[in-house]
Amino acid sequence: MKFWTPLIASTVLGLGVIPVLASAQERIQDTTERKQPLNVWGAQFEEFEYRYSEDDEELGVWDTDFFYGTDNFKARWLSSGEYAIEGRSYEKVENQLVGQIPISKFFDAKAGIRFDTPEGPDRTYAVLGFAGLAPQWFEIDTNFYVSKDGDTSADLDAEYELLLTNYWILTASLDATVAFSEDREIGVGKGLVSTETGLRLSYDLIGRAFSPYVGIVHERKYGSTADFARADGSGTGGWLAVVGARLFF
Amino acid sequence: MKKALFAGAVCLLLPTIGLAGEYNLTVDRVEIDTGDFVKQGIGYNGKSPGPVMRFKEGENVSINVTNNLNETTSIHWHGIILPFDQDGVPGISFPGIAPGETFTYNFPITQAGTYWFHSHSGFQEPDGAYGSIVIEPDGREPFRYDRDYVVQLTDKHPDSSERVMRNLKVMSDYYNREQQTVGEFFSDAAENGLMNTVKDRMAWGDMRMMKADVEDLQGFTGLINGKGPKQNWTGIFEPGERIRLRFINSSAMTYFDIRIPGLNMTVVQADGNNVQPVNVDEFRIGVAETYDVIVRPKDEQAYTIFAESMGRTGYARATLATEKGMEAAVPGLREPARLTMADMGGMTGMSGMNHGGMGKGDMMGSGTMSGMDHGAMKDMDHSAMKDMDQSAMKDMDQSAMKDMAGMDHSKMANMDHGSMMMPEGGASDPFYAQGSGLIPTAANGGKFLSYADLKAQKPLYEEREPTREIELRLTGNMERYIWSINDVKYEDADPIRLKYGERVRFKFVNETMMTHPMHLHGMWSILDVGAGQWNPIKHTVSVQPGTTVYVETEVDAPGQWAFHCHLSYHMAAGMFRKIIVEGGPESNQAGSGEHSDAIGGDA
Numbered sequence: 001m002k003f004w005t006p007l008i009a010s011t012v013l014g015l016g017v018i019p020v021l022a023s024a025q026e027r028i029q030d031t032t033e034r035k036q037p038l039n040v041w042g043a044q045f046e047e048f049e050y051r052y053s054e055d056d057e058e059l060g061v062w063d064t065d066f067f068y069g070t071d072n073f074k075a076r077w078l079s080s081g082e083y084a085i086e087g088r089s090y091e092k093v094e095n096q097l098v099g100q101i102p103i104s105k106f107f108d109a110k111a112g113i114r115f116d117t118p119e120g121p122d123r124t125y126a127v128l129g130f131a132g133l134a135p136q137w138f139e140i141d142t143n144f145y146v147s148k149d150g151d152t153s154a155d156l157d158a159e160y161e162l163l164l165t166n167y168w169i170l171t172a173s174l175d176a177t178v179a180f181s182e183d184r185e186i187g188v189g190k191g192l193v194s195t196e197t198g199l200r201l202s203y204d205l206i207g208r209a210f211s212p213y214v215g216i217v218h219e220r221k222y223g224s225t226a227d228f229a230r231a232d233g234s235g236t237g238g239w240l241a242v243v244g245a246r247l248f249f
Numbered sequence: 250m251k252k253a254l255f256a257g258a259v260c261l262l263l264p265t266i267g268l269a270g271e272y273n274l275t276v277d278r279v280e281i282d283t284g285d286f287v288k289q290g291i292g293y294n295g296k297s298p299g300p301v302m303r304f305k306e307g308e309n310v311s312i313n314v315t316n317n318l319n320e321t322t323s324i325h326w327h328g329i330i331l332p333f334d335q336d337g338v339p340g341i342s343f344p345g346i347a348p349g350e351t352f353t354y355n356f357p358i359t360q361a362g363t364y365w366f367h368s369h370s371g372f373q374e375p376d377g378a379y380g381s382i383v384i385e386p387d388g389r390e391p392f393r394y395d396r397d398y399v400v401q402l403t404d405k406h407p408d409s410s411e412r413v414m415r416n417l418k419v420m421s422d423y424y425n426r427e428q429q430t431v432g433e434f435f436s437d438a439a440e441n442g443l444m445n446t447v448k449d450r451m452a453w454g455d456m457r458m459m460k461a462d463v464e465d466l467q468g469f470t471g472l473i474n475g476k477g478p479k480q481n482w483t484g485i486f487e488p489g490e491r492i493r494l495r496f497i498n499s500s501a502m503t504y505f506d507i508r509i510p511g512l513n514m515t516v517v518q519a520d521g522n523n524v525q526p527v528n529v530d531e532f533r534i535g536v537a538e539t540y541d542v543i544v545r546p547k548d549e550q551a552y553t554i555f556a557e558s559m560g561r562t563g564y565a566r567a568t569l570a571t572e573k574g575m576e577a578a579v580p581g582l583r584e585p586a587r588l589t590m591a592d593m594g595g596m597t598g599m600s601g602m603n604h605g606g607m608g609k610g611d612m613m614g615s616g617t618m619s620g621m622d623h624g625a626m627k628d629m630d631h632s633a634m635k636d637m638d639q640s641a642m643k644d645m646d647q648s649a650m651k652d653m654a655g656m657d658h659s660k661m662a663n664m665d666h667g668s669m670m671m672p673e674g675g676a677s678d679p680f681y682a683q684g685s686g687l688i689p690t691a692a693n694g695g696k697f698l699s700y701a702d703l704k705a706q707k708p709l710y711e712e713r714e715p716t717r718e719i720e721l722r723l724t725g726n727m728e729r730y731i732w733s734i735n736d737v738k739y740e741d742a743d744p745i746r747l748k749y750g751e752r753v754r755f756k757f758v759n760e761t762m763m764t765h766p767m768h769l770h771g772m773w774s775i776l777d778v779g780a781g782q783w784n785p786i787k788h789t790v791s792v793q794p795g796t797t798v799y800v801e802t803e804v805d806a807p808g809q810w811a812f813h814c815h816l817s818y819h820m821a822a823g824m825f826r827k828i829i830v831e832g833g834p835e836s837n838q839a840g841s842g843e844h845s846d847a848i849g850g851d852a
Binding site: 027028029030031032033034035036037038040042044071102105106133135136137162165166167208248 | 339340341342343344345370371408414415416418419420423424426427428429430431432451454455457726728729731738739740809820821822823825827
């Protein structure tokens with residue numbers, strides 16, 4: 001209270017003071033960072049690995065996610081692909097550019113475009129997807145695609161991390177693709193197209209930013225997709241050993 | 250600011266007002282060496298922590314703060330009652346201090362006790378921008394001591410604060426290395442049965458919540474007065490002396506449980522306000538709180554001040570000794586804390602769950618069994634019941650209730666009262682959810698301080714009925730690392746408007762599974778511990794998961810103030826509000842003139 005005494009005294013004493021007090025009436029608006037949405041960015045390599053197949057094929061494989069945005073909206077560039085080391089060629093490359101918004105406590109919706117450069121002609125799709133954390137700690141990412149020609153398909157990624165210790169983590173993953181229409185040009189048949197099942201044992205070496213792993217992966221093509229592959233003289237699946245690292249920048 | 254400068258000038262002309270002291274602080278880039286790692290940080294006068302600012306009650310202070318950083322800075326005088334434009338929150342009290350600028354704070358010191366100061370800009374505070382304040386009272390202290398030491402705690406992390414925030418936003422469990430593992434599953438299964446363990450894990454998995462979610466930020470080195478455990482800050486004493494230890498928790502994120510093996514502590518002050526002395530063996534200090542304790546070591550030996558983090562993932566350590574270089578044993582860390590379903594009491598969306606199964610799962614949780622039955626029994630003691638927050642009882646987890654109901658009453662009746670009295674302080678505290686996994690117990694089985702033990706030495710205000718109640722739900726989404734009040738983040742929130750002269754009763758309902766130290770600037774928080782006019786007066790109040798806490802505030806400070814969770818990364822993630830006090834002696838300034846931009850600016 002004592003503080004006000006000089007103020008009151010000054011008001012009474014000096015009229016010249018009034019403009020000073022008047023200017024002090026302007027209240028500050030909070031325009032600091034704190035009042036702005038928090039922008040977050042990151043680059044994650046969920047898979048960054050070398051694969052060695054049963055029939056001695058060597059592959060470099062990546063599955064990456066670059067993102068920037070706020071709690072309410074994030075832009076994501078998702079990229080995945082396989083590179084045949086011996087043939088020095090990309091076996092498949094898939095890029096997605098999506099916008100992502102939260103739709104529930106644990107799930108987000110994504111929408112955007114996907115551009116594929118598979119064996120055969122390139123493909124462009126519209127994407128609508130959902131990603132999040134399901135009960136019992138399953139990481140789910142599922143997407144619906146419509147190609148420029150009207151072919152529709154969907155995929156589902158599910159992942160579960162088993163903590164052997166707080167640093168040794170066994171990650172089980174399942175990717176499945178389903179096509180609702182045939183796309184013969186790129187070797188996709190109607191129905192269940194393919195699955196990729198993986199088991200990777202990782203160790204968090206530097207925070208969660210660098211986690212080397214070893215693992216096994218099983219790939220399989222189904223139904224008419226498998227028939228197309230056989231007709232082309234390529235394989236329909238098999239086991240692969242993998243060595244790589246999970247990265248986060 | 251002009252007004253402040255002017256007021257300061259007037260003060261100099263009116264010697265009747267009291268003493269005037271001038272102080273200088275520079276804000277500098279500094280190197281911080283924890284003994285475990287060295288990192289760049291921010292400090293005052295070339296050091297982190299900054300100096301102990303010693304003021305005298307009744308003094309008018311004038312503090313010149315020179316910003317040597319290449320970014321804006323600020324200093325907030327934590328717990329000091331002062332005009333709002335001296336409070337040092339950029340965007341709320343003033344625009345901040347630009348690089349190269351010297352800003353002069355002017356305010357009268359109208360209180361005494363232990364406080365601290367820190368930057369309120371960005372992540373400068375977790376980066377090291379903090380120091381302590383000791384204010385000598387005008388009159389006599391109600392307790393005696395021969396010497397005093399500031400014991401300022403912090404949790405220094407090797408990662409930069411920006412990186413910590415980003416990591417938490419991307420993976421909220423980034424730093425959590427106490428998660429339940431396969432090994433813990435089997436040890437729980439061996440102890441409690443396979444089915445119970447499966448049910449327990451399913452119940453938590455269904456909520457997508459972690460029992461281990463006690464500390465967001467692990468991997469820090471606890472510092473005391475800037476020294477890591479290896480560097481061992483040491484305070485010297487003569488045997489038989491009374492030493493006043495002024496504990497200040499300046500951590501970004503860490504609650505500490507503090508004990509000095511071999512010494513009993515008498516708590517005499519909390520948050521700068523004297524309390525009726527309480528003898529304890531151990532106490533928990535929330536982020537931004539202060540506790541002053543008096544110890545009296547009689548022997549010529551060393552004593553370890555051991556501050557163990559609430560989640561048991563790290564510690565700070567210092568020594569009291571009769572000469573430099575002496576050391577005492579350093580205790581090990583206790584078992585990591587595990588939340589229970591009781592801590593989830595406030596969580597929404599639990600309706601679809603199997604309460605029966607959950608109860609069982611909860612009961613068997615590590616150490617919860619004992620916590621549950623002993624605690625429950627102790628709370629049947631009617632005096633404890635009276636102290637218990639009514640709504641906390643209402644909010645009590647149903648499964649806990651069910652288990653209580655399921656207790657074998659005949660057995661209880663047969664129990665003799667002697668054994669019911671918990672000789673070990675008991676895992677019970679009315680400020681924690683019944684059966685909570687966070688209820689602290691003293692390492693030596695003795696007395697652990699509770700908020701319920703705090704009674705003001707001298708009431709600061711006349712006791713009166715609050716004029717209204719404001720419910721503030723503390724909310725969040727751990728997975729997204731969003732923290733909010735009433736489900737709204739600061740960026741989307743309107744200010745809270747209070748009227749000068751009213752007495753507001755704040756009802757804090759913690760709907761999250763984390764502890765939040767809520768700090769109101771500019772006005773005191775009178776914590777309702779059920780002691781009426783003797784309720785303690787604080788600046789920071791911890792609200793435990795699944796509990797409701799009432800705090801009353803005499804709205805006697807015009808202007809606009811910050812109100813927030815003092816965990817740095819919760820505050821930055823949105824658990825923050827601006828409070829506008831309308832009316833009062835400065836009604837032109839704080840009230841009417843403010844409507845336009847408040848509505849436009851904060852919408």
